Amino acid sequence: MLSRDQVLHVARLARLELTDDEMERFGGELSKVLDHIEKIAELGDLAGVEPTSHVVEVENALRADEPRPSLPRETALAAAPDPAPGGFRVPSPGAG
Amino acid sequence: MGEILDLTAAEAAARTRAGDLDPAELWRTYRERAAADELNAFTWVSEDAEPPAADGPLGGVPIGVKDLFCTKGIPSQAGSKILEGYRPPYTATAVERLTAAGAPTLAKTNQDEFAMGSSNENSAYGPVLNPWDRTRVPGGSSGGSAAAVAAGAVPWAIGTDTGGSIRQPAALCGIVGLKPTYGAISRYGMIAFASSLDQAGPFTRDVTDSALLLSAMAGADPCDSTSLGLPEPVRAPTATDLRGIRLGVPQELTGEGIEPGVLDAFRRSLEQARELGATVEPMRLAHAQHGLAAYYLIAPAECSSNLARYDGVRYGHRTGDAGELLAMYTKTREEGFGPEVKRRVMLGTYALSSGYYDAYYGRAQKVRTLIAQDFEAAWERFDFVVSPTSPGVAFELGAKTADPLAMYLNDFCTVPMSLAGIPAISIPNGLSEGLPTGFQLAGPAFSENRLLDAAHALEGIFGFDGSGARA
Numbered sequence: 033m034l035s036r037d038q039v040l041h042v043a044r045l046a047r048l049e050l051t052d053d054e055m056e057r058f059g060g061e062l063s064k065v066l067d068h069i070e071k072i073a074e075l076g077d078l079a080g081v082e083p084t085s086h087v088v089e090v091e092n093a094l095r096a097d098e099p100r101p102s103l104p105r106e107t108a109l110a111a112a113p114d115p116a117p118g119g120f121r122v123p124s125p126g127a128g
Numbered sequence: 129m130g131e132i133l134d135l136t137a138a139e140a141a142a143r144t145r146a147g148d149l150d151p152a153e154l155w156r157t158y159r160e161r162a163a164a165d166e167l168n169a170f171t172w173v174s175e176d177a178e179p180p181a182a183d184g185p186l187g188g189v190p191i192g193v194k195d196l197f198c199t200k201g202i203p204s205q206a207g208s209k210i211l212e213g214y215r216p217p218y219t220a221t222a223v224e225r226l227t228a229a230g231a232p233t234l235a236k237t238n239q240d241e242f243a244m245g246s247s248n249e250n251s252a253y254g255p256v257l258n259p260w261d262r263t264r265v266p267g268g269s270s271g272g273s274a275a276a277v278a279a280g281a282v283p284w285a286i287g288t289d290t291g292g293s294i295r296q297p298a299a300l301c302g303i304v305g306l307k308p309t310y311g312a313i314s315r316y317g318m319i320a321f322a323s324s325l326d327q328a329g330p331f332t333r334d335v336t337d338s339a340l341l342l343s344a345m346a347g348a349d350p351c352d353s354t355s356l357g358l359p360e361p362v363r364a365p366t367a368t369d370l371r372g373i374r375l376g377v378p379q380e381l382t383g384e385g386i387e388p389g390v391l392d393a394f395r396r397s398l399e400q401a402r403e404l405g406a407t408v409e410p411m412r413l414a415h416a417q418h419g420l421a422a423y424y425l426i427a428p429a430e431c432s433s434n435l436a437r438y439d440g441v442r443y444g445h446r447t448g449d450a451g452e453l454l455a456m457y458t459k460t461r462e463e464g465f466g467p468e469v470k471r472r473v474m475l476g477t478y479a480l481s482s483g484y485y486d487a488y489y490g491r492a493q494k495v496r497t498l499i500a501q502d503f504e505a506a507w508e509r510f511d512f513v514v515s516p517t518s519p520g521v522a523f524e525l526g527a528k529t530a531d532p533l534a535m536y537l538n539d540f541c542t543v544p545m546s547l548a549g550i551p552a553i554s555i556p557n558g559l560s561e562g563l564p565t566g567f568q569l570a571g572p573a574f575s576e577n578r579l580l581d582a583a584h585a586l587e588g589i590f591g592f593d594g595s596g597a598r599a
Contacts, residue, residue, distance in 0.1 A: 034478075039474075041481075042474050042478045042481065043474065045477050045481060046432060046461075046473045046474055046477040047436070047439070047454075047457045047458050047461055048462055048470060048473065048474070049455075049458035049459055049462040050462065051462075054467075057467075058470070058471060058474055061471060062471065062475055064533050065471075065475060065532060065533050066475075066478075068420070068421060068424075068533055069421045069488070070421075071417075071418060072418050072421045072422060072491055072492065072495055073487075074418075075418060075491075075498075078491060078494040081494040081497050081498060082494070082497055083490060083493030083496070083497060084494075084496040084497040084500060085493055086324050086354070087310050087311075087500065087573075088310055088311045088354050088356060088549065090353065090354060090356070095350055103217055107217045110217065111214060111215070111216075111442070111443035112442055112443060113440055113441075113445070113446035120441050122441055122453055122456065123450045123451065123452055123455075123456050125452060125453040125454070126451075126452030126454070
């Protein structure tokens with residue numbers, strides 16, 4: 033069972049501010065899912081097995097380094113919640 | 129209008145190209161049906177009374193596009209509140225290719241938020257209803273695409289499959305759903321869930337339509353360095369028998385956990401495959417039973433990384449209650465993400481966190497290798513591996529929402545193929561309790577032409593009639 037502190041720690045890493053209700057609920061739900069996931073421990077020692085991060089064996093997919101037009105700046109900024117002239121405005125990082 | 133509705137997409141395309149059917153009439157017919165949809169299958173329907181000019185092999189037959197494909201100037205919200213109102217400045221390559229081949233976008237389809245779900249109940253825009261029984265789910269995550277095609281609200285549609293999100297809703301709605309080989313279709317402009325697994329593919333009434341749509345979507349793309357295209361052009365499938373075809377039936381996906389009615393339909397289908405000349409033999413996928421656990425580590429891990437981009441800075445929702453920067457991030461994400469997305473982000477973050485990485489994520493990647501090796505060994509003895517697509521028929525709305533693990537278990541027949549990156553197709557093979565069941569056929573990487581041929585032969589003998597859902 034995940035402790036409340038563990039749930040809080042993971043939420044902080046994931047940049048999520050959970051409500052108390054969510055904290056309670058996710059702790060129980062995630063513990064149950066993790067219990068199922070623990071089944072992969074049954075497979076024993078996998079030291080000799082290579083991990084697969086990607087199924088496609090493509091290496092060094094390169095293209096010619098030729099300049100081409102990118103999105104106009106105004107277009108790239110158009111969907112921003114708080115665009116500033118030529119950039120994105122964000123709140124101050126504060127003291128912490 | 130009744131006549132138009134009875135045409136498959138390939139038949140409609142053949143008629144418009146021969147000049148026997150006006151593409152504008154086709155567009156108007158389906159636009160009216162999509163606009164009148166009562167299944168909540170759409171998040172956007174074109175308001176254009178006349179279709180955009182279309183030219184190409186797809187004959188102007190309009191298409192439904194899952195909400196998570198970016199479409200320039202058209203809402204692309206991936207079923208999430210955090211992207212509410214987002215209109216991208218560019219269009220996904222897969223959609224560009226379809227437009228260029230003559231399939232104009234008629235509508236965007238509803239989905240589970242960021243493609244996380246197996247019932248379409250995780251959409252911020254409400255659940256989609258199953259056209260066979262409106263008290264039931266259409267499956268997910270591409271539930272809107274599946275329901276819309278089954279109901280005849282669009283002639284065909286595209287979706288994405290990460291662990292079964294094309295095949296399972298296709299099965300639950302009684303249509304054909306194809307997950308191509310990983311890399312066959314560009315992911316550029318597909319809003320990412322789990323990048324090593326996400327793959328686009330077609331939802332269609334039949335296998336011939338599936339091949340036609342795949343032929344237009346597949347292709348390498350300089351904007352997606354993991355895209356390869358397919359090694360040969362996709363052919364229209366013609367096979368009517370399975371002589372010489374060896375089908376493997378994995379014990380792990382055809383026994384415990386499958387509803388009796390689904391298993392009955394599956395066994396009848398195996399008999400029909402034998403009648404067509406196939407040999408059918410039991411086999412093992414020794415590590416498939418661990419596929420679900422590996423999948424529910426790898427996919428959340430990748431999602432927790434991919435979804436870090438939703439920070440209230442460049443697009444999408446930002447909290448009105450900002451304060452300093454870190455609080456802006458955490459409140460924006462708290463307000464914008466639904467419960468399932470938060471669960472998976474939490475699960476993935478945990479699996480990747482210091483002290484747990486080797487035991488969870490690292491180990492899951494090794495299990496992924498073992499599953500891929502199981503399939504490699506299978507291809508030495510078999511042409512295809514077959515199983516039910518979904519362990520059950522469409523379930524009641526709300527039946528599994530209180531138990532995330534029960535919901536995840538829906539995916540156990542479809543995740544092994546996703547982890548191995550191989551193509552798999554679901555074709556409707558009957559009814560159980562009056563609801564459609566799906567037959568899944570999986571083949572080696574890049575075997576799409578052979579897979580579609582075998583599916584075509586099976587479709588002929590199954591003789592499934594989906595017209596009831598289009599009433």
